[in-house]
Amino acid sequence: MKYYDKLIFELSKEGRCGFSLDGKASEGYLESIIPQALARGSKPRLPEVSEVDVVRHYTNLSQMNFGVDTGFYPLGSCTMKYNPKINEEVASMSGFAALHPLQDEESVQGALEVYWKMEKMLSAITGMSAFTLNPCAGAHGELTGLMIMRRYHLLRGDMKRTKVIVPDSAHGTNPASAAVCGLDVVVVKSKENGLVDVEDLKPLLNDEIAGIMMTNPNTLGLFESEIGEIADLVHACGGLLYYDGANMNPLLGVVRPGDMGFDIMHLNLHKTFSTPHGGGGPGSGPVGVATRLEKCLPGPRVIQAEDGKFHIEHIWEESAGRVSSFMGNFGIILRAYAYILSLGKEHILNAGKFATLSANYIKESLKDCYKLPIERICKHEFVFDGLINDGARPASVAEDGTPVEAVAGATTLDVAKRLLDYGFHAPTIYFPLLFHQTIMIEPTETESKETIDAFIDVMRKIAAEAAENPQLLKGAPHNTPIGRPDETQAARHPILKYWDC
Amino acid sequence: MLDRVGLPSLEGLYSDVPERFIYSKEYDLPEAMTEQQIREHFEELCSRNSKLKIFAGAGAYDHYTPAVVPYLASRSEFSTAYTPYQAEISQGTLRYIFEYQSLICELTGMDISNASMYDGPTAAAEAAMMALSCTKRKSKVLLSETLLPQVREVVRTYAGYHGIEIGMIAQKDGQTSAEALAEALEGGDVAGVILPSINRFGIIEDLSGFADAAHAAGAVAVCYCDPSALAVVRTPGEWGFDIAVGDGQSLGLPLCYGGPSVGFMACRKDYVRKLPGRIVGQSVDAQGKRCFVLTLQAREQHIRREKATSNICSNQSLMALYVTIYLSLMGPAGLRKVNEVSAFKAHSLREKLLETGLFENVFDKPFLKEFVLKPLCDPNKLHKALLDKGFFGALPTEEGYVSFCVTEKRSAGDIDKLIETLKEAQL
Numbered sequence: 008m009k010y011y012d013k014l015i016f017e018l019s020k021e022g023r024c025g026f027s028l029d030g031k032a033s034e035g036y037l038e039s040i041i042p043q044a045l046a047r048g049s050k051p052r053l054p055e056v057s058e059v060d061v062v063r064h065y066t067n068l069s070q071m072n073f074g075v076d077t078g079f080y081p082l083g084s085c086t087m088k089y090n091p092k093i094n095e096e097v098a099s100m101s102g103f104a105a106l107h108p109l110q111d112e113e114s115v116q117g118a119l120e121v122y123w124k125m126e127k128m129l130s131a132i133t134g135m136s137a138f139t140l141n142p143c144a145g146a147h148g149e150l151t152g153l154m155i156m157r158r159y160h161l162l163r164g165d166m167k168r169t170k171v172i173v174p175d176s177a178h179g180t181n182p183a184s185a186a187v188c189g190l191d192v193v194v195v196k197s198k199e200n201g202l203v204d205v206e207d208l209k210p211l212l213n214d215e216i217a218g219i220m221m222t223n224p225n226t227l228g229l230f231e232s233e234i235g236e237i238a239d240l241v242h243a244c245g246g247l248l249y250y251d252g253a254n255m256n257p258l259l260g261v262v263r264p265g266d267m268g269f270d271i272m273h274l275n276l277h278k279t280f281s282t283p284h285g286g287g288g289p290g291s292g293p294v295g296v297a298t299r300l301e302k303c304l305p306g307p308r309v310i311q312a313e314d315g316k317f318h319i320e321h322i323w324e325e326s327a328g329r330v331s332s333f334m335g336n337f338g339i340i341l342r343a344y345a346y347i348l349s350l351g352k353e354h355i356l357n358a359g360k361f362a363t364l365s366a367n368y369i370k371e372s373l374k375d376c377y378k379l380p381i382e383r384i385c386k387h388e389f390v391f392d393g394l395i396n397d398g399a400r401p402a403s404v405a406e407d408g409t410p411v412e413a414v415a416g417a418t419t420l421d422v423a424k425r426l427l428d429y430g431f432h433a434p435t436i437y438f439p440l441l442f443h444q445t446i447m448i449e450p451t452e453t454e455s456k457e458t459i460d461a462f463i464d465v466m467r468k469i470a471a472e473a474a475e476n477p478q479l480l481k482g483a484p485h486n487t488p489i490g491r492p493d494e495t496q497a498a499r500h501p502i503l504k505y506w507d508c
Numbered sequence: 509m510l511d512r513v514g515l516p517s518l519e520g521l522y523s524d525v526p527e528r529f530i531y532s533k534e535y536d537l538p539e540a541m542t543e544q545q546i547r548e549h550f551e552e553l554c555s556r557n558s559k560l561k562i563f564a565g566a567g568a569y570d571h572y573t574p575a576v577v578p579y580l581a582s583r584s585e586f587s588t589a590y591t592p593y594q595a596e597i598s599q600g601t602l603r604y605i606f607e608y609q610s611l612i613c614e615l616t617g618m619d620i621s622n623a624s625m626y627d628g629p630t631a632a633a634e635a636a637m638m639a640l641s642c643t644k645r646k647s648k649v650l651l652s653e654t655l656l657p658q659v660r661e662v663v664r665t666y667a668g669y670h671g672i673e674i675g676m677i678a679q680k681d682g683q684t685s686a687e688a689l690a691e692a693l694e695g696g697d698v699a700g701v702i703l704p705s706i707n708r709f710g711i712i713e714d715l716s717g718f719a720d721a722a723h724a725a726g727a728v729a730v731c732y733c734d735p736s737a738l739a740v741v742r743t744p745g746e747w748g749f750d751i752a753v754g755d756g757q758s759l760g761l762p763l764c765y766g767g768p769s770v771g772f773m774a775c776r777k778d779y780v781r782k783l784p785g786r787i788v789g790q791s792v793d794a795q796g797k798r799c800f801v802l803t804l805q806a807r808e809q810h811i812r813r814e815k816a817t818s819n820i821c822s823n824q825s826l827m828a829l830y831v832t833i834y835l836s837l838m839g840p841a842g843l844r845k846v847n848e849v850s851a852f853k854a855h856s857l858r859e860k861l862l863e864t865g866l867f868e869n870v871f872d873k874p875f876l877k878e879f880v881l882k883p884l885c886d887p888n889k890l891h892k893a894l895l896d897k898g899f900f901g902a903l904p905t906e907e908g909y910v911s912f913c914v915t916e917k918r919s920a921g922d923i924d925k926l927i928e929t930l931k932e933a934q935l
Contacts, residue, residue: 186814
């Protein structure tokens with residue numbers, strides 16, 4: 008990766024344009040139809056650049072980026088799988104890309120069939136009864152799921168249920184989604200072993216509880232073994248169980264959330280179903296529900312008539328409402344649909360298991376260098392709590408009497424930054440908040456043993472470097488286009504657009 | 509690998525899962541397909557979709573996507589990257605988001621833009637919640653009747669759960685009524701008003717005095733706009749609005765049956781701490797080199813948890829890249845041209861439609877690429893007659909009108925054929 012220091016605006020030369028359009032006939036037409044009072048007052052300062060300027064600029068920008076196609080991401084809770092290329096190709100076929108979202112049903116039967124089959128396949132994989140594919144991201148799915156939960160209680164006249172239980176290890180999105188959905192958050196504690204404390208949960212359950220949000224395996228990568236009992240307790244108080252699908256990958260082909268008693272769940276197609284992360288989106292967050300909640304799904308929805316034709320049901324009385332423009336990120340749904348077809352009923356059986364094996368293998372290979380706070384079989388991910396030997400040394404006096412300054416130890420941040428020098432993405436760090444030096448590692452099933460061994464070697468090398476010379480890590484990364492950015496300055500003196508510079 | 513883990517088989521990895529939860533049946537899925545089979549399957553699915561000549565908009569616009577846009581955006585360094593939390597190896601993503609924010613500010617006339625949102629309607633819903641958090645102890649948001657139906661519905665959905673009361677502002681002659689707005693603001697309980705710049709009839713609304721009226725009542729003024737048109741029509745900034753939202757799809761994104769699209773959201777600088785979503789800012793690295801980072805993260809949901817006023821924790825980054833590349837290619841002249849050619853063709857279609865004697869004029873208001881007419885026959889029959897000949901147009905509206913939209917992609921020949929089709933149809 009090489010440093011390239013231009014912004015597109017800096018390439019601008021007045022009068023250049025990277026696009027041509029035949030417009031002689033309409034020359035000067037706008038002046039005749041837009042009254043002065045409704046017209047834009049000044050020419051927008053968009054870049055004026057040629058096509059080749061644009062191509063070189065964005066090619067140069069791309070070369071400062073790391074992606075799954077560049078290297079391995081051991082990024083906990085993010086499931087950075089390889090993104091198969093056939094999925095990209097089929098999703099951009101013009102027979103899909105040129106469809107207007109309001110086109111008549113008879114003209115989009117192929118597209119509607121994808122929705123229908125995708126819903127059925129996700130239901131088979133998760134043990135839920137029906138899905139909506141309309142939410143555009145995981146957090147959007149989570150919010151949609153909570154809307155369904157509230158709608159369900161309200162339809163039954165159960166107005167008191169305004170609280171939702173969230174474990175202290177939960178992703179930050181859980182409480183945020185609850186708050187946006189108008190629910191109050193009640194926190195349930197984790198035990199020493201990282202699992203939800205069932206004894207702490209019991210007194211929280213009453214007729215004001217709308218439900219509980221669980222991530223299983225949880226954010227420590229541990230399977231909540233007492234989920235059966237938790238489901239019984241929550242259901243007994245009239246609440247519903249929400250499954251945060253962020254950590255679905257280790258269960259893919261092994262365990263179905265519906266069978267564990269979950270009533271509502273979301274999936275992240277960009278995690279479990281291999282669609283590219285796109286540098287932060289677009290993703291897709293389908294929401295699945297148990298039979299009794301099906302009527303509360305958001306609209307529009309695809310249904311199949313007896314003659315096999317597909318129709319769109321737009322909105323109905325019990326529906327939770329409408330959560331996006333049309334029917335979600337169709338282009339992403341196409342990719343995930345292709346992925347499931349390539350797995351099929353045979354290969355899906357290996358997906359979760361191989362991901363889990365890789366995570367346990369890394370954990371066992373590194374636990375003599377990094378603190379393992381919870382000794383247990385993990386699922387697709389696990390956490391370390393920093394280095395065992397961080398290289399810290401107290402101030403001392405040398406034999407000749409000269410004072411030797413204290414040396415600060417290498418932190419989790421330093422380890423993460425040093426990994427970048429070796430061509431790996433950093434793991435997720437300082438999350439979950441249960442430990443101080445959390446390093447959360449998730450390898451996924453798409454990495455070979457050789458790649459994983461290379462990662463392990465580098466992690467061991469970094470641990471040795473830390474013990475020897477923590478300063479080397481503190482200065483890292485050394486081999487990237489830029490060094491550590493000054494985040495404080497960015498926040499204190501915000502420069503948020505080109506003209507602020 | 510199992511040896512190192514100390515297990516005899518893969519099943520042992522799930523010894524902590526109660527046995528009754530291990531799924532032992534066959535998954536109800538098709539057999540695995542090879543790459544070739546997948547391609548053939550998708551081709552077959554495509555054959556059951558009709559590629560139509562699009563003469564409709566209603567929130568999704570068939571503008572031309574220059575070849576360079578998907579060519580560059582599909583570079584896997586962009587598409588397979590994660591969220592740019594590790595700034596040192598994400599300068600590509602961070603730089604184009606910074607450029608995107610700059611471009612959105614320039615188009616909307618606002619000071620600050622976030623890194624993008626899911627789509628236009630959810631951006632409008634976020635603006636409604638933002639208005640609430642900007643104004644203490646107020647709980648009502650007003651929506652113009654002239655907003656697109658999907659915008660009204662999504663805002664209503666969010667509002668219902670978030671404890672926001674929704675009030676509607678009536679339209680008069682195809683434009684948001686100033687009198688109705690003044691009346692609705694009287695209660696003093698209004699946190700925000702959301703009005704379109706170009707409305708669902710295609711009309712360029714005259715928003716003179718609207719932002720002032722909202723401000724005088726202590727409400728936040730939000731403008732929903734078509735960013736493509738902002739190259740030529742008065743901007744939310746020029747109208748004095750506080751927040752601009754909308755859907756970026758019209759900036760060269762393929763229709764793709766409605767998604768992925770990209771929502772945008774920009775505001776005046778005094779609201780920066782209330783703006784949801786990611787924001788990229790400029791800084792320097794340890795050696796003083798210019799660099800870009802995600803910034804002002806204290807606003808974001810993963811920090812605020814249950815105190816959050818938005819739960820968004822991603823953006824539609826790759827689609828923001830589409831927008832950025834598109835706008836770079838177009839420049840001010842190109843984007844103006846797109847508007848000019850589209851408007852010229854749309855006006856020509858409207859004239860020809862009126863000449864057929866099958867329609868009546870409804871509104872005499874300025875418009876660009878989209879307009880409505882009142883059909884003198886059954887709107888559904890009219891729509892169907894076009895569909896049978898491969899045209900998607902004459903979309904029936906709530907009022908029994910039909911709407912049309914023409915972009916630069918439609919030729920004069922396409923327009924003539926559409927007219928011929930109508931003349932020949934038994935309506």
